[in-house]
Amino acid sequence: xxxxxxxxxxxxxxxxxxxxxxxxxxxxxxxxxxxxxxxxxxxxxxxxxxxxxxxxxxxxxxxxxxxxxxxxxxxxxxxxxxxxxxxxxxxxxxxxxxxxxxxxxxxxxxxxxxxxxxxxxxxxxxxxxxxxxxxxxxxxxxxxxxxxxxxxxxxxxxxxxxxxxx
Numbered sequence: 001x002x003x004x005x006x007x008x009x010x011x012x013x014x015x016x017x018x019x020x021x022x023x024x025x026x027x028x029x030x031x032x033x034x035x036x037x038x039x040x041x042x043x044x045x046x047x048x049x050x051x052x053x054x055x056x057x058x059x060x061x062x063x064x065x066x067x068x069x070x071x072x073x074x075x076x077x078x079x080x081x082x083x084x085x086x087x088x089x090x091x092x093x094x095x096x097x098x099x100x101x102x103x104x105x106x107x108x109x110x111x112x113x114x115x116x117x118x119x120x121x122x123x124x125x126x127x128x129x130x131x132x133x134x135x136x137x138x139x140x141x142x143x144x145x146x147x148x149x150x151x152x153x154x155x156x157x158x159x160x161x162x163x164x165x166x
Contacts, residue, residue, distance in 0.1 A: 016088030021129030
């Protein structure tokens with residue numbers, strides 16, 4: 001008989017981008033979930049080099065991207081994401097969590113990717129730092145936190161950046 005892993009037994013997923021808000025999220029997760037395993041997730045965006053040509057205009061078309069250059073950029077972005085996830089996991093371990101890093105390529109957007117990883121790993125909760133953007137910046141940049149709160153099937157803990165974090 002196969003045993004099913006439930007969210008009650010799953011790791012805590014901590015979204016980590018290296019920002020002060022995400023560092024605070026790791027710290028608070030360690031304080032609240034000290035006995036749980038944790039997965040420190042950093043999402044990276046593949047194909048960034050190909051997004052650059054879209055920045056051209058009718059009068060000044062953007063240059064074509066060499067595929068080798070695009071691959072090199074992807075490898076660099078992926079490597080940086082692994083480094084960031086590793087830093088987050090190291091911070092979590094220093095605070096007592098049994099944490100593993102995970103750098104994942106974005107599927108469509110950051111929130112959907114985080115939700116997919118949480119579902120795949122039967123996460124008991126998702127912990128995310130919030131910079132508290134508002135107004136036009138929030139509309140332009142979107143809100144990972146808002147999307148996670150709206151769509152997550154597991155509890156979401158939002159840790160706010162404080163003035164001393166800035």
